[in-house]
Amino acid sequence: MAEFVKGETLKSSEKEDFDKNLISLPKSKKYLVITDDDGNVKGYFPLKEKKLGKDWIALYQQAISTIADMNLPNEQYRVFLKLLSKVDFENYLTVSQQNIADELSMKRPNVTKAIKALCEKNIVIEGPRAGLNKTYRLNPYIAHKGKNRKETILDFEAELVRQGKNITDADITKK
DSSP: OOOEEESSOOOHHHHHHHHHTOOOOOTTSOEEEEEOTTSOEEEEEEOOOOSOSSSOOEEOHHHHHHHHHTTOOHHHHHHHHHHHHTOOGGGEEOOOHHHHHHHHTOOHHHHHHHHHHHHHTTSEEEOOOBTTBOOEEEOTTTEEOSSOHHHHHHHHHHHHHHTTOOGGGSOGGGO
8 A cells, every 4th residue: 555645634434435445556655645525535646756865966067078088097987987976965975995996896906096096186185084994075166966065165175275285276177
């Protein structure tokens, strides 16, 4: 039986009649069910579900074009795409290099070299440690995930400065 929200509260005696007349609906959705005074279903409407949950990222076309023009070696592209798939809110990447290596069937030292090259190109930057693992942050001029892109850009640029890099290197499309 599908999970639904009833339009009215039914008396227990009416509930049995109501249950006999239920329409089978897909189990994965919730519906608003409209009933009359006798408990007869007059209509049902699927309730909207949020389409953008945790699994989205906004990519910027000019930045992706710039990265394509960089002619990155295959392993760097693969690691970059895997990192894109792991971006958390505010562009943090908290995945171990060993996990990336396992998922891509690569050797860990090759993943380390690829991430180092991506850091040199400011595609990602090194972030704070999370236990034994390093964290990284995706350049928000390339893609963004989170509520406030401007704040993420300011945080990213501040981290570049802390690492002794030029703040103008953040926007890779301006090179």
